[in-house]
Amino acid sequence: MSVPLIELNDGHRIPQVGVGTWPLRGEEGASVVATAIELGYRHIDTARRYENEDAVGEGVRRSGIDRDELFITTKLDGEHQGDGAAFDGIRQSLERLGTDHVDLLLIHWPLPQRDEYVATWRTFERVKAEGLARSIGVSNFKPAHLDRLAAETGTVPAVNQIQLSPAIPRLEQRRYGQQHGIVTESWTPIKNVLDAPVVVAAARKHGVTPAQAVLRWHVQQGLVVIPKSSSAERLRSNLDLFGFELDADDLAAFATLDQGPDAGVDSDTGGH
Numbered sequence: 001m002s003v004p005l006i007e008l009n010d011g012h013r014i015p016q017v018g019v020g021t022w023p024l025r026g027e028e029g030a031s032v033v034a035t036a037i038e039l040g041y042r043h044i045d046t047a048r049r050y051e052n053e054d055a056v057g058e059g060v061r062r063s064g065i066d067r068d069e070l071f072i073t074t075k076l077d078g079e080h081q082g083d084g085a086a087f088d089g090i091r092q093s094l095e096r097l098g099t100d101h102v103d104l105l106l107i108h109w110p111l112p113q114r115d116e117y118v119a120t121w122r123t124f125e126r127v128k129a130e131g132l133a134r135s136i137g138v139s140n141f142k143p144a145h146l147d148r149l150a151a152e153t154g155t156v157p158a159v160n161q162i163q164l165s166p167a168i169p170r171l172e173q174r175r176y177g178q179q180h181g182i183v184t185e186s187w188t189p190i191k192n193v194l195d196a197p198v199v200v201a202a203a204r205k206h207g208v209t210p211a212q213a214v215l216r217w218h219v220q221q222g223l224v225v226i227p228k229s230s231s232a233e234r235l236r237s238n239l240d241l242f243g244f245e246l247d248a249d250d251l252a253a254f255a256t257l258d259q260g261p262d263a264g265v266d267s268d269t270g271g272h
Helices: 026-039 053-063 085-097 117-129 143-152 171-180 197-206 210-220 232-239 248-255
Strands: 005-007 013-015 043-045 071-076 102-107 133-139 159-163 183-187
Touching (some): 026 043, 026 053, 043 053, 053 085, 071 085, 085 102, 085 117, 102 117, 143 171, 171 183, 197 210, 197 248, 210 232, 210 248
Parallel strands (some): 043 071, 071 102, 102 133, 133 159
Antiparallel strands (some): 005 013
């Protein structure tokens, strides 16, 4: 299955569908990652906070796939915010992953109460310049946080990874990304919508599972999406999104699932 590549604002490209790894750890995590790569995934998402970078690295090694064929994302959390702190964090992550670089490094949460995300971003710029990360981005940032980065630093994030689904569509943040050249990436992309009658009806109409219908919604919105599963069967179906297309009626029906702008995790608190 050929997964489209989306161009980032720094010239690199990211596979539109990846595999999430939280909360997989240890042998289970390594096995799932190796299976996912065998099934055709080339985009693997992890984070220091997930405590599974070592398992992801082991899964990559077991797969036998050349490192240059993979797109690996990791994220640094609050422990590594502040001027220069990200260098220790990324070096530790690279050691656990068993690689000399990641393809995308994200600030996991803005944590505005600490007021360190701008200094952290400046360090990320240096991390990128040294080749430890090919692209740099953010996770769970709101437009106000991104406005401040734009005003005080010289680099626009390549990606903003946020909680996003038909129920939590984050329209304002997606518009901001489109206007500023920031790719939006969805985490928990299918949560709490699979049993919705409009999703079940669309899946039945196209002969796919509800999860495939929802993931196809993400693809048609131009989003990068990282579903997670420990089941080989579901991993396979989550990647099989390109033999059908939701029509205008489906998309209008999915829009009725929107729970409003206050739904979902508050990015100021730090969660996933």
